[in-house]
Amino acid sequence: MKYVLTLFIIISFQLYPYELRLYFARANIYNNTLYANVYIGNDMVFYNNIKRYLDNGIITTFNFRINLFKENLLLDDSIKDAHFFRRMYYDFFTKEYVIYNSQTMAETRNTNFYELIRNTSQINRVDIINTNNLDINSKYYFKTRLSIQFENAYPYLNAFFNMITPLQYRIKWLKSNNFYLDELS
Numbered sequence: 001m002k003y004v005l006t007l008f009i010i011i012s013f014q015l016y017p018y019e020l021r022l023y024f025a026r027a028n029i030y031n032n033t034l035y036a037n038v039y040i041g042n043d044m045v046f047y048n049n050i051k052r053y054l055d056n057g058i059i060t061t062f063n064f065r066i067n068l069f070k071e072n073l074l075l076d077d078s079i080k081d082a083h084f085f086r087r088m089y090y091d092f093f094t095k096e097y098v099i100y101n102s103q104t105m106a107e108t109r110n111t112n113f114y115e116l117i118r119n120t121s122q123i124n125r126v127d128i129i130n131t132n133n134l135d136i137n138s139k140y141y142f143k144t145r146l147s148i149q150f151e152n153a154y155p156y157l158n159a160f161f162n163m164i165t166p167l168q169y170r171i172k173w174l175k176s177n178n179f180y181l182d183e184l185s
Contacts, residue, residue, distance in 0.1 A: 018046050018169050022064060022146035024176040025122075029184045034128040036066055036082070038144055040121040051113050054090040054097060058161075059151040062086045064144075068128055071139040071178060079140070080129045086120065131181060142176040 025037040040062075053060055066082040087100040096109040097116050103126070110116040134140070148169050150161035 018042070018049070020146040020148060020169050020171050021174060022066075022144040023174060024066075024142050024144050027128075027142065027176075027179065027184055029131055029181065032131050034068070034131050034134070034181075034184070035125045036068075036128055036142060037122070037124045038064070038066060038126065039123065040146060047114070047117055050088070053150060054088060054113070057090065057092075057152070059087060059089045061149045061151065062088070063147045063149060064123065065147075066126055066128065067143045067145075069141050069143060070135070071141060076141075079134070082126055082128055084126070134181060136181050139178045139180060141178045144174050144176070145171060147171050 019042075021041045023039050023041045025039055027034060027036050029035070050060055063085045064083070068079040068081075070077040070079050084102045086102065089098055090096075091098050091109070094109070096111050097113045099108045099116060099120050100106075101108065101120075108116065108120060110119075148165060150158075150165060152158055152161065
């Protein structure tokens with residue numbers, strides 16, 4: 001039994017070499033709108049792996065999810081979900097790495113992959129909700145999640161990537177500290 005448990009632990013570490021984490025940085029209120037700042041917290045080994053995919057023509061999409069919850073006694077209420085993505089690919093004609101931002105509908109290009117990642121891993125002023133719709137005396141918190149998806153021109157490779165992605169990348173929900181709205185003003 002001890003050997004089976006040891007084998008299970010070794011296999012489970014091998015299945016998830018990378019954890020995807022979207023960290024909550026801070027929230028602020030401006031013009032009665034609640035904004036959240038988040039950042040991607042991964043190491044260089046993860047980014048080197050993504051660079052290998054991009055250099056081979058694989059389109060990589062980072063899906064971001066930020067949920068606002070209202071704390072209750074038994075079950076917390078989900079107030080608002082914010083979803084957005086960043087699509088990355090390598091442009092073979094211009095020899096540049098490209099990130100398409102779904103929030104601004106703009107592309108950012110750079111020949112240096114690591115500079116591009118450094119400049120786009122911090123995501124500021126994500127529009128969450130109008131604060132007039134929220135109770136000022138309630139406690140709130142954010143939950144953040146980052147997931148990844150790979151795309152290719154060939155459908156059978158898309159199926160392959162969709163099968164191995166959950167085995168290679170562990171998706172982890174992260175919870176922020178509780179806060180009141182008047183603390184953010």
